[in-house]
Amino acid sequence: MATKRKYAVLGASGHIGRVLSEKLLDEGHEVRGVARSVDHLKNLTQKGGKAYAAPVTDAAALAKAFEGVDGVFTMIPPDMMSPDYRHFQEQAGEAIAQALGLAGVKHALNLSSIGGHLRTQTGPILGLHHQEERLNQMPTLNVIHLRPAFFMENLFFMIDVIRTQGIAGSELRGDLKMPMIATRDIAARAADLLLGLDFQGKSTMELLGERDLSHEEITPILGQAIGKPDLKYVQFPYEAVEKAMLGMGMPANIVSLMIEMNRGLNEGFIQATEARSKRNTTPTSIEEFAKNFASVFQSPKS
Numbered sequence: 001m002a003t004k005r006k007y008a009v010l011g012a013s014g015h016i017g018r019v020l021s022e023k024l025l026d027e028g029h030e031v032r033g034v035a036r037s038v039d040h041l042k043n044l045t046q047k048g049g050k051a052y053a054a055p056v057t058d059a060a061a062l063a064k065a066f067e068g069v070d071g072v073f074t075m076i077p078p079d080m081m082s083p084d085y086r087h088f089q090e091q092a093g094e095a096i097a098q099a100l101g102l103a104g105v106k107h108a109l110n111l112s113s114i115g116g117h118l119r120t121q122t123g124p125i126l127g128l129h130h131q132e133e134r135l136n137q138m139p140t141l142n143v144i145h146l147r148p149a150f151f152m153e154n155l156f157f158m159i160d161v162i163r164t165q166g167i168a169g170s171e172l173r174g175d176l177k178m179p180m181i182a183t184r185d186i187a188a189r190a191a192d193l194l195l196g197l198d199f200q201g202k203s204t205m206e207l208l209g210e211r212d213l214s215h216e217e218i219t220p221i222l223g224q225a226i227g228k229p230d231l232k233y234v235q236f237p238y239e240a241v242e243k244a245m246l247g248m249g250m251p252a253n254i255v256s257l258m259i260e261m262n263r264g265l266n267e268g269f270i271q272a273t274e275a276r277s278k279r280n281t282t283p284t285s286i287e288e289f290a291k292n293f294a295s296v297f298q299s300p301k302s
Contacts, residue, residue: 005070007194008032010056010096011077012049013040015153016111019187020073020194025049027195034065056092062099071194072100075111076131078124085254089127097134100141107197109190110135112145114179114206115261115270122270123261124254136202144199148186148207149179149272150265152289155222159297162231168223169234171241171259173266174216181209182289185282206274210285218286225290226297238263 007024011017012033021044024031033044034052041051054061056077066072074096082088100108112128119129132145158168186207193199215233223231238259245255264270274280 004029005197006030006032006068007071007073008034008052008066008069009073010034010062011073011075011111012044014077015151015183016187016190017073017075018043019184020190021049022047023187023191024194027191029195032065032069034062057088057095059095059098059102062095063102066099066103066105069103069105071107071109071197072105073109073111073190073194074100074135076127080250080254082254083251085124085251085257086127089124090130093127093131093134096131097138100135101138104140106140106142107194107199108135108141108143109193110143110145111186111190112147112204114147114149114272115264116145116147116204117273118270121260122264123257123259125261125270132204141202142200143202144193145202145204146186146190146207147204149181149209152180152182152209152284152286155218155289155293156296159293162226162228162297166228167232167234168215168219169236170215171236171238171262171266172215174233174235175214176266177212177214177217178265179208179211179272179276180213180218180286181207181282182284182292185209185284189282206272206280207282208272208274208276208280209282211281212276213286221286221290222293225294 009017009021012021013035021031021033031049032052033041033049034054035041038051038053045051052065054065076089076092079088113125115122115125116128135143161169219231219233223229
């Protein structure tokens, strides 16, 4: 390795940030993991990383973590219990942008989403659109906005339904084919981009997973992996899903945003804008991910 670089990773305790941090550490670089609490970063520090406790809405604390780094992975972490989720997104987005400016950061990867180009009717994705615009207004920042597809890990939300009702289901159409991606593939692509650190200006990159899939195609694959080869998929009415989420204690504003996003997916309003290519296709197949799904399914209930 010619040069040891310094990187900061927001959300370093999450699915993407944890794997990304480990990949950068494995290459011999300094990694500053940023999370709400250093207790969430014990795995990182045990592997040689540095832990920074910084609320994502605290620009000064974030700037301290970003000071002197060569590149930053930014994201607005989900806060599913926020009483005003969109307000939280704007607060966090402003703080992240201010911190990047205060620290003089030149290169950033920003986690956005498919649909990040849209200005309305996208639920929580709208906050990511605003963050793209916010960072694009920073003249000295080189940034790539990563726009990954539907996370395969979202399929974990069906586990309780499978356990209790013997079916797989959600409000998404069973026949809706859409790209799906494993979060580890997002981390791997982010690591490649940060290690290269050769991007300039402002750009976007969609990440579309291994292939497009529908829930009707996925369900027998998952069913086979968990010993339920006859598992069937059922699309639930929006009203039933809304009632269930409210019953779980989720704030009404978040429930409304999630329903809006999934309605946009069902109606084809939120979809990929890039043709599938080697650049935006990633390796993990649903068959491979099904092994992970089975492991979670078979683990003791929390």
